[in-house]
Amino acid sequence: MLSSESVFNSSIANKGFAILEATFKENGWHLIKNEPNWLSFSKLGDETSSFDIKILSDKIVVSVPMKNSCYQYVTSFKSYYEASEYIEQRLFDYIR
Numbered sequence: 001m002l003s004s005e006s007v008f009n010s011s012i013a014n015k016g017f018a019i020l021e022a023t024f025k026e027n028g029w030h031l032i033k034n035e036p037n038w039l040s041f042s043k044l045g046d047e048t049s050s051f052d053i054k055i056l057s058d059k060i061v062v063s064v065p066m067k068n069s070c071y072q073y074v075t076s077f078k079s080y081y082e083a084s085e086y087i088e089q090r091l092f093d094y095i096r
Contacts, residue, residue, distance in 0.1 A: 014039060016080040017053060023088055024051070027095055049094075051087055064090040 010018040013036045021031065024041045032050065033040035042050040049065035052072075059076040060083040066073055073090075077083040 012039070014053075014055065016055075017084060020084045020087060023091065027091065029091075051091065053083065053087070062087055065094060067094050 010021060011034070012018050012021045012031065013034045017039055021039075021041075024030070029041045029043045029051075031039065032042045032047070033052075037055045039053040040050050048070070050063075050072075051065070052061075052063040054061040054063075059078060060080065061074065061076045062083055063072045063074045064087065065071075075086070077086065
């Protein structure tokens, strides 16, 4: 489990997704875009599949890769918690 100290010492530009960053790192994914309003995670050797998070003024737009497809699924959320939970579940679905 990630400690609160690790969250604040994380290199991620948007601390609202620091725990999610740790989950990606544990599974071999890394940040390819690290801005306060736009994060993107990809796996080395598979740069065409990425998890994108764009934070807008009224919503959080999430784009996730679809397994065995060249397409992304896009949806939006009102809270960091909902977006994080969704992304984490889609990551586990994708890597299984």
